[in-house]
Amino acid sequence: MQNLTGQSRLLQELLRERVLVLDGAMGTMVQQHHLTVADFGGSHLEGCNEVLVRTRPDVVLDVHRRYLEAGADIVETNSFGGTPIVLAEYDLAGQAHQLNAEAARLARRAADEFSTSAKPRFVAGSMGPTTKA
Numbered sequence: 001m002q003n004l005t006g007q008s009r010l011l012q013e014l015l016r017e018r019v020l021v022l023d024g025a026m027g028t029m030v031q032q033h034h035l036t037v038a039d040f041g042g043s044h045l046e047g048c049n050e051v052l053v054r055t056r057p058d059v060v061l062d063v064h065r066r067y068l069e070a071g072a073d074i075v076e077t078n079s080f081g082g083t084p085i086v087l088a089e090y091d092l093a094g095q096a097h098q099l100n101a102e103a104a105r106l107a108r109r110a111a112d113e114f115s116t117s118a119k120p121r122f123v124a125g126s127m128g129p130t131t132k133a
Contacts, residue, residue, distance in 0.1 A: 011122055014073070022124070023067035023075045026060075033059050048090045050082045053102040060103070064110035068121060075111055076126035077103040085130040100125075 014020060030049050033039075033056075040046045041055045052060050064075045082100045084093040092099065104123065111121035 007122065010120055014120070020073040020122075021071055023064070023072040026063055026076065026078050026080060026126070029063040029066065030059060033062075035059065045090050045092075048081070048087070048092070050079060050087065050099050050103065051090065051092065053078055053099055053106055057102075057106055060106050061110055064107055065113070068110060068114040072121075073119070074122045074124050075107050076124050077107045078126070079103040080126045080128040081131075083127065083130055085132055086128075089131065 011020075027049055030052065035052075035056065037043050037046050039052070039056050039059075040048060041051055045051050045055075060078045063078075067075055077100065079100045081087070082096055082103065084096045087093045087096050087099070104125065107123040111123050115121040
């Protein structure tokens with residue numbers, strides 16, 4: 001893996017050459033796995049896709065890999081709801097950093113598996129809106 005500066009430079013070069021393809025929705029793909037309450041770690045965590053980086057990293061990796069197999073150049077981390085504000089709904093606000101870091105590690109792992117010198121793959125952080133007004 002190149003250092004961050006090298007990755008940024010490479011990404012900028014590729015963006016000048018062609019359109020890069022970003023992955024699609026993580027949540028929709030997770031739903032296709034028909035996960036149970038136990039997969040999330042209990043009923044109090046059901047629906048918290050961000051916790052899957054701990055409880056079902058295989059599912060998160062599968063989603064990344066499927067997008068990469070389909071031709072995505074960039075996969076987003078499984079961290080759309082990874083803010084402390086959203087995670088507080090699941091009593092996980094204090095674990096936001098750890099969950100997001102693991103989401104980044106999993107995305108990077110999948111990207112590295114598919115990355116070649118002819119077709120490097122990248123990871124982008126995902127951060128959605130909060131659930132509070």
